[in-house]
Amino acid sequence: MGFFLDIPIVFISTQRTNASENLFPQTHEYYELNYLTRGRTKINLNGLAVPYEAHDFVLVPPGIQHNLYSSKEENYRNYTICFTGNAEFLSSLIKEDQAILFHDYDGSVNFLVSEILRLYNSNGMQDAEVYNAYLYAVLMHLRRGTVLDAAASLTEKEDPVEKAVRFINDHVLQQPVTVSIVADAAGLSPAHFTRLFQNKIGIAPVKYIIEVKMNYAKRMLVEQDLSIKEIARLLHYEDQLYFSRQFTKCVGMSPRKYRNESRR
Secondary structure, three states: OHHHHHOOEEEEEEEEEOHHHHOOOEOOOOEEEEEEEEOEEEEEEOOEEEEEEOOEEEEEOOOOOEEEOOOOOOOOEEEEEEEEEOHHHHHHHOOOOEEEEEEOOOOHHHHHHHHHHHHHHHHHHHHHHHHHHHHHHHHHHHOOOEEEEOOHHHHOOOOHHHHHHHHHHHHOOOOOOOHHHHHHHHOOOHHHHHHHHHHHHOOOHHHHHHHHHHHHHHHHHHHOOOOHHHHHHHOOOOOHHHHHHHHHHHHOOOHHHHHHHHOO
């Protein structure tokens, strides 16, 4: 076991995530390795929208705001591994305000992370030293990946559609969000904005707004004890019945049924 003591990585946890859990921008003090096993979407890194598809790995260091976009491929599957470690080693791997994108052509990295997930689900932290060794090997592979300069994206002129997506995610709880309001924030006419958004994201902006609202609603239904009327009000629906109908159409079941089934 002495071999493992010299590994400069400290595993924290791993989990499967989805659009509703990862749709909202977040930052944290640890490193996060995202890997997509199915489907495709985009990952936002400080406003830099990066195409993200099956067998891609994205290493995100502390301090970078990141999230996944909602996708027309609703069944995409994303996993995350969280870790920290020796500061000198980690800074030699990736600099502040940078991220790494790596495509796993031969499946070797997928094997390593799959073993971490399998063992962690079976044994918890019992095999932590093994996770550290596997994760160290993963990072050695990622050295060959593409370095993404997330800091530069903050100073470059932002794409109007990416700006619109960020505006929707940031403001949907703060105010009523309509296509006209978002188009104005992006500096475009509603008709021009709708065409650009549809071409780039793959769905109409009004549908994307609804999806963001419904993802917030799903989290509130599961994580909080708010009434359906209160959730509708927080999402700026004046009519609770209309909210319930829209939720049912989007999710496939009523808000009440979703809450009951998700809490079993």
